[in-house]
Structures are given as C-alpha cells and as structure tokens.
Amino acid sequence: MKETTISALPPVARHAQSGLAASLRRIGGMVRRHWYVIRSSGPRTLELVFWPLVSMLTWGFLQTHLAATTSLPAKAAGLLIGGVLLWDILVRSQLGFSIAFLEDVWSRNLGHLLMSPLRPIELVAALVVVSLIKLTVAMVPVIFIAHVMFGFNLLSLGLAFIVFFANLTIMSWALGLFSIGCVLRWGMGAESIAWLVVFLLLPISCVYYPVATLPPILQAVALCLPSTYVFEGLRALVLEQTFRGDLMLRAFALNGLWVAACYGLFTYLLAEARTKGSLVQMGE
Amino acid sequence: MHRTAAPAVAVADPPVAVRDLVKVYGDVRAVDGISFDLRAGEITALLGGNGAGKTTTISMLMGLVTPTAGSIRIFGTDLARNRHEALARMNFESPYVDIPMRLTVRQNLEIFGRLYGVRDLRRRIGEVASSLRIEQLLDRGYGKLSAGQKTRASLAKALLNGPDLLLLDEPTASLDPDTADWVRETLELYCRTHAATIILASHNMAEVERLAARVIMMESGRITADSTPAGLIAKFGRDNLEEVFLDIARSRTRTPVAADGQDQP
Structure with missing residues (x-):
C-alpha cells in the first residue's frame, strides 16, 4: 500500500437534527457567524453608529435653533429628535437584518447554508437576533449622546418606548423578509431593494408631521403602516402627555399581518428560486 | 489505527x-x-x-x-x-463556492459544526485539522489563504460532519x-x-x-x-x-x- 502522510479521520458523532435544541444550536451558529464579523472590524462597527449619529446631531441642532428663534413650544422640539431616533430604530433594524443576509450572498456562502440542515425559519430567527445586536450597537451611543447634548432621553418614555421599539423592530423584520425574498428570487439585481425599501416609507410614515398632512389617498396608505401609528403615538405623548394604547394595538395588529404576509412571500420566493435555479447562480 | x-x-x-x-x-x-x-x-x-x-x-x-x-x-x-x-x-466542496472570507478557518468550522450538529465540536475540529494538516491555518483568515490552503480548509468544512x-x-x-x-x-x-x-x-x-x-x-x-x-x-x-x-x-x-x-x- 502506498505510504501516505494523511491520517484517517475518526468517525463523528452528531446531535439529533430535530427539536428545539437542534434549532437553537443552528440559530446560535448563524448568530455567531455574524458576531465574529461585527467584532472583527472596528470600522464596520463605527459605520453602524455613524449615520444615526449624524442624523441625530443634525435634527438636534435644528431643534435647538427652532427653540431659540420661533414661538414653537420647546416641548415640540422633542418631536424632531424623538422622531429621528425612532426612525433610525426602524432603519437600522431593517438594514441590520437585510445586510446580515447579504453578507452571505456577497461572500458566496449562501450555497453552503442552503444545503446545510439550517431551516429557513432558523435563518430568519438568526437574522432577527443579528438585527437586534446591530441595533443595540448603533443606537445605544446615539441615544446617550442625544440625552447629554440635547436633553432628550428616549428611555425616559418608559413603557411607551418599549412599545414603540417593539412595533418598529417587528415592522423592520417584515421589510427585511420582503427584501431578502426578492434577492433570493431575482439575485443581486434586487439588492437595492434591501437598501431602499425602508426609505420609500419615510414620507408616508409621518415621522415629523401628522397623518392629516398627507393627501387623502396617501393617508389611506399611511394607515396601513405600523410605523405611522408609532409616530402618531409619539406626538400624542410629547404634545399631550397621553399614551395612545389604541394606536399601539392597531400597530401590533398590522405588524402581525405584515410579518405573516412577508414571511409567506419569503417562503414562496425561496421555493420559486429553487424552481427557477436562481440559487445556483447566486451560490457560485 | x-x-x-x-x-x-x-x-x-x-x-x-x-x-x-x-x-x-x-x-x-x-x-x-x-x-x-x-x-x-x-x-x-x-x-x-x-x-x-x-x-x-x-x-x-x-x-x-x-x-x-x-x-x-x-x-x-x-x-x-x-x-x-x-x-x-451530506456535505459539499467546490472551489467556486467560498466560506466566509472575513472569518478565520476555526471560526468557519465552529459555525458549520453547529449547523451540522457535530458533537464535541472542539475535539472534532482538532481531529479534522490534524488529519488535513491545517493546524497552523486554524487561526488565519480564510480570505488570506493561498488557493491550496483554501482547498484544504474547504475540505475540512466538507468532512467536519463525517458526511x-x-x-x-x-x-x-x-x-x-x-x-x-x-x-x-x-x-x-x-x-x-x-x-x-x-x-x-x-x-x-x-x-x-x-x-x-x-x-x-x-x-x-x-x-x-x-x-x-x-x-x-x-x-x-x-x-x-x-x-x-x-x-x-x-x-x-x-x-x-x-x-x-x-x-x-
């Protein structure tokens, strides 16, 4: 027999592939994959904070200017900086979700993932966790600086902040599912959807003005967005010191519909991608 | 033996x-x-x-x-x-499908080990690394390896779960x-x-x-x-x-x- 310097590999033991523990292990593996990327690159981590910080500073100084030069009540200024902070929660969470997926497309790793035992729902769960990690990295410093520089503490909203946060992040995951479904089906030609989809909703989410400002037809569209209710709720809280639980319940109900519809669309587009063969081109 | x-x-x-x-x-x-x-x-x-x-x-x-x-x-x-x-x-290896470049070989093997449910993962990575003679590559970025080294690292990923x-x-x-x-x-x-x-x-x-x-x-x-x-x-x-x-x-x-x-x- 030919001499070889290669040693034989011992047999391997595998965990069970079904059940909650197996799912959590695979989700943990995917979260770890993105955590390694986040912690390995200082510039990428700074980039997470950069745009929310620039945005907050711009609107914060505008608030300071308006408070000094107009008759607007000072409390109204909280609407601007509160609005921009909440809007950035929606944006950063959606981008965190979508870009984590795109990382595997860019690195040509998607083929390995899709032919591993990782289930689509586990991939989505991992993206949700990664979006929360990225959101925390991006927003905690910005919220702190807003408090120190402009005297606006988003966390002081207490329960209302938790409800606003939950509604915006859930909506961001629905948008993320829509985006990555399009990329799976149509390839990198659809990548721009992942970057732009949330900004399409900026004018009709009524971040800085009441929904009544919009033309009637756009009001109807705006009222289909969970984000619209969050920003209406913020205005009620800042201007009237009233927590509008009814608006938040509507936002949660709409989010339920959005997530169900977008997850259904994601699984449909994934199945279509398998049928059309687009995963093969994307994986290589 | x-x-x-x-x-x-x-x-x-x-x-x-x-x-x-x-x-x-x-x-x-x-x-x-x-x-x-x-x-x-x-x-x-x-x-x-x-x-x-x-x-x-x-x-x-x-x-x-x-x-x-x-x-x-x-x-x-x-x-x-x-x-x-x-x-x-099952598993798969191709020079045309990469594993994440930004991660080290060890990090990649840890991730795929979890996806495939490999028991005693640390020991298994050691076994695969020893068998394929990539111990010295484990803590290097996959993207920084030569073509031959990448092939060995990809093969380690492909054999990790003992397909x-x-x-x-x-x-x-x-x-x-x-x-x-x-x-x-x-x-x-x-x-x-x-x-x-x-x-x-x-x-x-x-x-x-x-x-x-x-x-x-x-x-x-x-x-x-x-x-x-x-x-x-x-x-x-x-x-x-x-x-x-x-x-x-x-x-x-x-x-x-x-x-x-x-x-x-």
Whole structure:
C-alpha cells in the first residue's frame, strides 16, 4: 500500500437534527457567524453608529435653533429628535437584518447554508437576533449622546418606548423578509431593494408631521403602516402627555399581518428560486 | 489505527436513488429522465460537457434546485419531503463556492459544526485539522489563504460532519500538482475508511480514472454511458478516458468494441 502522510479521520458523532435544541444550536451558529464579523472590524462597527449619529446631531441642532428663534413650544422640539431616533430604530433594524443576509450572498456562502440542515425559519430567527445586536450597537451611543447634548432621553418614555421599539423592530423584520425574498428570487439585481425599501416609507410614515398632512389617498396608505401609528403615538405623548394604547394595538395588529404576509412571500420566493435555479447562480 | 465507520444504510436503501429525474427551464430540458443508484464506499464521477446537465443534477441532489419530475431518495429519505434530514448526512466542496472570507478557518468550522450538529465540536475540529494538516491555518483568515490552503480548509468544512454522502465539484481545479495529488489521496482515504458515497464532477479525466470506480456520462440531459472507467475505455476502444469523453461529447460514431451491459441508450 502506498505510504501516505494523511491520517484517517475518526468517525463523528452528531446531535439529533430535530427539536428545539437542534434549532437553537443552528440559530446560535448563524448568530455567531455574524458576531465574529461585527467584532472583527472596528470600522464596520463605527459605520453602524455613524449615520444615526449624524442624523441625530443634525435634527438636534435644528431643534435647538427652532427653540431659540420661533414661538414653537420647546416641548415640540422633542418631536424632531424623538422622531429621528425612532426612525433610525426602524432603519437600522431593517438594514441590520437585510445586510446580515447579504453578507452571505456577497461572500458566496449562501450555497453552503442552503444545503446545510439550517431551516429557513432558523435563518430568519438568526437574522432577527443579528438585527437586534446591530441595533443595540448603533443606537445605544446615539441615544446617550442625544440625552447629554440635547436633553432628550428616549428611555425616559418608559413603557411607551418599549412599545414603540417593539412595533418598529417587528415592522423592520417584515421589510427585511420582503427584501431578502426578492434577492433570493431575482439575485443581486434586487439588492437595492434591501437598501431602499425602508426609505420609500419615510414620507408616508409621518415621522415629523401628522397623518392629516398627507393627501387623502396617501393617508389611506399611511394607515396601513405600523410605523405611522408609532409616530402618531409619539406626538400624542410629547404634545399631550397621553399614551395612545389604541394606536399601539392597531400597530401590533398590522405588524402581525405584515410579518405573516412577508414571511409567506419569503417562503414562496425561496421555493420559486429553487424552481427557477436562481440559487445556483447566486451560490457560485 | 483507523476506525472504520459502520455501514450507514440498509441494503434495501442505496445511499442515493434517482428515478426518472427531469428538470425543465422554460423550453430547455436540462435533465431529461435520468435514473441511477449510487453505492456506499464508492466514488462516482459525473461527467459531461458544458450544458450536459451534470451541474443541474448535482444541484438537485443538494436540494438547491427543485426537480420538475421524478424523485431523489437519499439514505431512503425522500429529498422533496424531508430535505433537512438528508442534508445533515451530506456535505459539499467546490472551489467556486467560498466560506466566509472575513472569518478565520476555526471560526468557519465552529459555525458549520453547529449547523451540522457535530458533537464535541472542539475535539472534532482538532481531529479534522490534524488529519488535513491545517493546524497552523486554524487561526488565519480564510480570505488570506493561498488557493491550496483554501482547498484544504474547504475540505475540512466538507468532512467536519463525517458526511456519508459527499458532493465534490472540481475539487482540484486550479491547484498545483502536489496539492491536487494530496486532495485525491485524502478523498480516497476518506471514502475507504468511512464507506462514504462520493459524487465527483470533474473535467480532469486523469483524476477521474484514478479516483472513480464508476463513471456516469451525460449529454443533453441524458445518461449516455454508465460503467467503470476501464469498462468505458474498453468499450470505446480508446486508450484513456479523455478520448472516450471526446467521443461522447462530440457525438463521434465510433462503434464500441465491448459492452459491459450497464450502458444506457
């Protein structure tokens, strides 16, 4: 027999592939994959904070200017900086979700993932966790600086902040599912959807003005967005010191519909991608 | 001393059973009603020119492409119904599909180990690294490795879960002869000691002659020949597999001089 310097590999033991523990292990593996990327690159981590910080500073100084030069009540200024902070929660969470997926497309790793035992729902769960990690990295410093520089503490909203946060992040995951479904089906030609989809909703989410400002037809569209209710709720809280639980319940109900519809669309587009063969081109 | 894996499947269930497999893209029948079984402990080469249907066939075996018709059973499991159960016992390696460049080799192996449910992962990574001689590469970024080192790291990923079915797409493409020879030795040893089923797509006919116990030739989505390399060479009256490949790919009408009974029309 030919001499070889290669040693034989011992047999391997595998965990069970079904059940909650197996799912959590695979989700943990995917979260770890993105955590390694986040912690390995200082510039990428700074980039997470950069745009929310620039945005907050711009609107914060505008608030300071308006408070000094107009008759607007000072409390109204909280609407601007509160609005921009909440809007950035929606944006950063959606981008965190979508870009984590795109990382595997860019690195040509998607083929390995899709032919591993990782289930689509586990991939989505991992993206949700990664979006929360990225959101925390991006927003905690910005919220702190807003408090120190402009005297606006988003966390002081207490329960209302938790409800606003939950509604915006859930909506961001629905948008993320829509985006990555399009990329799976149509390839990198659809990548721009992942970057732009949330900004399409900026004018009709009524971040800085009441929904009544919009033309009637756009009001109807705006009222289909969970984000619209969050920003209406913020205005009620800042201007009237009233927590509008009814608006938040509507936002949660709409989010339920959005997530169900977008997850259904994601699984449909994934199945279509398998049928059309687009995963093969994307994986290589 | 090497430990040999116990046979992974019952006699009644071949590791891979493909029946009347069809894939249609628009007006094109990329795969046109092929059927074959693969045996444990055997390397089978899937050959064909560009557009022959071998990539589509392998993609369907990996679950990346849904067949238009027909069935694939892997270890007795219907791939269409229970894909993930079968995928846990499979793995894949190709120089054209990367693992994340920004991560170290060890980090990549940790992640894939979790995806495949490998027990005692740290020890397993050590075993794979030792076997493939990549201990010194474990903490280096995958993106910073040379082509040969990347191949070894990718092979480590492919063998991490001890796959019973391993799919390889041109595993030695763009490697120097020494590294390519090393990869072939590794695959031969793994197949022999684990009774693994290996499917190999390659354009290197010398490699196929050395590694494969069986060759399935495809053309226009159909199987045109299915035999041992020596059987095909004898049947076509040629000196080597490359000449046989050219005969089939160019649809030459040279009359076969020997029949082994396995060929399909």
